[in-house]
Amino acid sequence: MTKLIAxxxxxxxxxxxxxxxxxxxxxxxxxxxxxxxxQAGSCSTCMAKLVDGKVTMDECYALTDEEVDAGYILTCQSRPLTDTVEVDYNV
Structure with a gap:
């Protein structure tokens, strides 16, 4: 199990x-x-900033490399890789 803070x-x-x-x-x-x-990784409506932890994205059509490098993720495609993941939708 992963602790998710959103x-x-x-x-x-x-x-x-x-x-x-x-x-x-x-x-x-x-x-x-x-x-x-x-829900397919192509619109960015579910985008959030990854504040803590690591995730893997199955697909990522909607974000630029710069956005990903800045810590943005598509939550419809993101699975946790760490015991705790914190995301912020208020960005």
């Missing part, structure tokens, strides 16, 4: 999520309402 709509959310689950779906499964649209 900053969403001014709220700090902390949940445990399966290591192989995507961040977006972990939040949806817990009843939260993060922004999303295509």
């Amino acid at each position: 900053h969403l709509d001014g709220e700090r959310i902390e949940i445990d999520m399966p290591d192989n689950e995507k961040i977006l779906y972990a939040l949806l499964d817990e009843g939260y309402d993060p922004p999303f649209s295509c």
Whole structure:
């Protein structure tokens, strides 16, 4: 299990999520309402800043190399690689 900390709509959310689950779906499964649209990695609606931890993205069509280098991720495509992951949607 991974501890997910998410900053969403001014709220700090902390949940445990399966290591192989995507961040977006972990939040949806817990009843939260993060922004999303295509769920395929091509629109950037679910973009968030990775504050702490590491993730892997299955697909990443919507972000530039500069955005990825700056720490932005697509939460619909991101799975945790560390025991704790913190993301900020309020960017």
